[in-house]
Amino acid sequence: NAGVMQNPRHLVRRRGQEARLRCSPMKGHSHVYWYRQLPEEGLKFMVYLQKENIIDESGMPKERFSAEFPKEGPSILRIQQVVRGDSAAYFCASSPQRPSGPTDTQYFGPGTRLTVL
């Protein structure tokens, strides 16, 4: 009964370092979404990926952030040269397919809490 898996669960980086967050979707799911939640705020969409393809990256900051979902292995959200403002919880969600019905939903992982010192 493996759900969406994310690692690490907690990540501490110093300013200027790189952060790599990993997400393994639920078994049978081929679509991955990344969301960011700043302290005391709601979740903000960042990027939507299918295997080897970025579907929608309208929520990604223009610089320092990138995401991939290779044919094999987990999805990776990469943040280069982190700054204190990147400190947040990063959640990954997955779905089995592109939503074809109004209630097709996404299942969330436990999140990675990034702290930038």
Added chain:
Amino acid sequence: QKEVEQNSGPLSVPEGAIASLNCTYSDRGSQSFFWYRQYSGKSPELIMSIYSNGDKEDGRFTAQLNKASQYVSLLIRDSQPSDSATYLCALRFGNEKLTFGTGTRLTIIP
């Protein structure tokens, strides 16, 4: 600009009473609506989904959707202390991503 608005609370409700959470949205093209519950330090957990006007009931939870007035609400009957959490309203505007409100913090008072 697509927006989802929720009263941030905190909303305090006595145990056993009905908790009413509300959400308004600005885009009439919205198709699907979701309520997630999030405990402190945890990930969002889906409570209800609704896409047709009217009420949808699941146990102690009832979701209400009024597309003409552009609001969606969540009622929690017989509130329990374990219902204390932040409730997030989310919409899908016809593409794949979810757009969330900032959440309403609910506290059930024993």
